[in-house]
Amino acid sequence: MRWWVALFGPLFFVLMFTIGPAVLNIVKLPGPTWVTTAVAGAGGVLLLVATPLMQTRLDALTQQSKLQVERVRRLEAALEPLVGSDRDLPLVREVVDRALLGIHPAIPLPPSANPELSVELPTYVPRDVDADLHTALRRASVSGGFVLLVGPAASGKTRCAFEAINAVLSNWRLCMPATAERLTALVDSGADLRHTVVWLNETQDFLGTGRLAVETVRRLLADHARPVVLVGTIWPSEYTRLSTSSTADDGQDLNRDSREILKLAHRFSIKTFSYAEQARARDLAQTDPRLQEAVDGGGDAACLTEVVAAVPELIHRWEQADDPFGAAVVSAGVDARLCGHPEPLPLGLLEALAIFHLTGAQRAAAREDWFTSALHWACEPVRGSVAPLTPEAAQIGHLDGYRVTDVLVQHVQRVTRPIANVPEPQWELLIAEARPEACLHIGATAYQAGLHRLAERAWRRAAEAGDINAMTGLGVVLARQEEYEQARSWLERAAEAGDINAMAGLGIVLAGQGEDEQARPWLERAAEAGDTRAITGLGLVLAGQGEDEQARPWLERAAEAGDTRAMTGLGLVLVRQGEDEQARPWLERAAEAGEPEVMAELGALLVRQGEREQARPWLERAAEAGEPQVMAVLGLVLAGRREYEQARPWLERAAEAGEPKVMTVLGLVLAGQGEREQARPWLERAAEAGEPKAMAVLGLVLAGQGEYEQARPWLERAAEAGDTQAMSGLGGMLAGQGEDEQARPWLERAAEAGDAHAAGLLRTSSAEHEGA
Secondary structure, three states: OOHHHHHHHHHHHHHHHHHHHHHHHHHOOOOOHHHHHHHHHHHHHHHHHHHHHHHHHHHHHHHHHHHHHHHHHHHHHHHHHHHHHHOOOOEHHHOOOHHHHOOOOOOOOOOOOOOOOOOOOOOOOOOOOHHHHHHHHHHHHHHOEEEEEEOOOOOOHHHHHHHHHHHHOOOOEEEOOOOHHHHHHHHHOOOOOOOEEEEEOOHHHHOOOOOOOHHHHHHHHHOOOOOEEEEEEEOHHHHHHHHOOOEOOOOOEOOHHHHHHHHOOEEEEOOOOOHHHHHHHHHHOOOOHHHHHHHHHOOOHHHHHHHHOOHHHHHHHHHOOOOHHHHHHHHHHHHHHHOOOOOOEOHHHHHHHHHHHOOHHHHHHOOOOHHHHHHHHHHOOOEOOEOOEEEEOOEOOEOOEEEEOHHHHHHHHHHHOOHHHOOHHHHHHHHHHOOHHHHHHHHHHHHHOOOHHHHHHHHHHHHHOOOHHHHHHHHHHHHHOOOHHHHHHHHHHHHHOOOHHHHHHHHHHHHHOOOHHHHHHHHHHHHHOOOHHHHHHHHHHHHHOOOHHHHHHHHHHHHHOOOHHHHHHHHHHHHHOOOHHHHHHHHHHHHHOOOHHHHHHHHHHHHHOOOHHHHHHHHHHHHHOOOHHHHHHHHHHHHHOOOHHHHHHHHHHHHOOOOHHHHHHHHHHHHHOOOHHHHHHHHHHHHHOOOHHHHHHHHHHHHHOOOHHHHHHHHHHHHHOOOHHHHHHHHHHHHHOOOHHHHHHHHHHHHHOOOHHHHHHHHHHHHHHHHO
């Protein structure tokens, strides 16, 4: 409703009662004079009441108007980088600029070629996935969706996606955000993106620490009445990296958002040309000389798209360079990309890194203008417009930096060296030279490569510049290095700024230090926001505090989402609540994930349920992981089945870990097999550690060997500790030595506790006494 429409009613009402009496006086309507007076009085009263009400309404509408203006301002700011001055997104069919779309430049078109052929784009060779891809896009056009093409560099995936949206969604609008931040700002602005294709070429550049959040993508896809279609492309190696859990010791998963976003995608694999695609390429080559060159010189299916994109020439130019300084600049760009620096790459960074790739002699021979000359060589096309490096600028006359062709980056990943082999001094220089916002992504790349010290340095630079995501990452890596005080400080700063990941991480760190009460509010806030790690952490904290009823729903949510720690926690809570049958499937699922402690819990549960055969394999797997108590339980299970030979090694390994109860069990098994000499040292060690049962068995073993003086103190100590077997043994030994008065109280206590041997000795003693 427009503001003036909303105010019209109140204004008219007040106006009528304000000027009503004057009008009545002027027109001299017939009737008693009291009517005019009454109207005037009523108008005054109503004016007093209505004026503040109208002012309140006016203030509310003014505030609403300000909010509307702010919303429009945010919307315009978000759209500005995407649509320019036209203030509207282009249609899919209107965008044909190869570079804008991210399609690799092709080898040049010969002058004698058909003038109707596109200079920028070779004739499209239909791919085998086209039909399924078009079907997926049609379905997504109804209620929204995410379509992702996975394939190596120069495999034709971006061209395939472009042709598909032109075939199916040509009348939709096309949004091409340059960064994750711009896309997030656009979604936050509330822009109406119905019937819009969001183009995410090189999707890996939008994912990772501090980039696109899964909540943003879900908001884009949530409104089925206003469908939005995301279309992306990604390398296979990047898909694997970003979809794999990257979990720190505190449970923080730096790939959580990336992995959840990729799960939303309908994936299509773009591989090497099939036989059918090769046949189609040969047919089309008759009209497009660029395809003819690819067919003639490609050699095999893998090379067709690469030849069209001049990939062999690019690699040859770099690896067989006639200018070592130019090759050094290209190598610098490739290394920067490998280490996670976003593009474009600043000029100063390229120069600093290039020096690493020059020999001492080359540095000594370098001219004053070596870098300018090297940069010119690196940007010189190998064919057509295909070059190793390409300058980039957002504004005319202002160079932002350079892009290195992803063909060479992927070539290095696939053929030469992995990221971990980039020399550490090169990493350190990159971190020192890069801008703080770039250090966020460098830190994430280093962390995922296992280079935690370098990740700490990169994230510290970004965090000290105020980057919230870097603070969270820095807290994670510091916690992993057990620098908990520093970790806590950075996580607190990020959490207080509203970062959900930091809240979860802080809660987990605090809980790990035993500060459950301090951890709980942070975990609650993050859990209520839907963070799975926090949901698990909160459930475990509550369970640890004995609040099983409050813990159970949180653990159920996380367990149902696939969190194995939550499955374990939920299983244990259910066991404590006596719901063994409900606990069993959760413990089984968690045990199948390979956690020894869970296998042990499951094995113990099965033993309690009398299913020792089913318990045995779980206990064996857990025992093989080296847990002494599990070895002991397994030894007992085997001993209970009279498999003493199999039980003995497990019990011996467990006893060697120094647990008195396990030593006692081993002593019992050995003594039961008649190996009293072997049993004795284990029983002595356990008895000296204060284990009553060990004292009792040791006393009985010594008594059986006739060593009554050594046996007596052990039996007395065990009997005083309440061990029935020791009471019976001590009473029997004393009776045998003729000390009936001392023996009788112990035998009576043992008999009262149900010891049949003690009761029999008492009866015998009474009969003898009566006979005497």
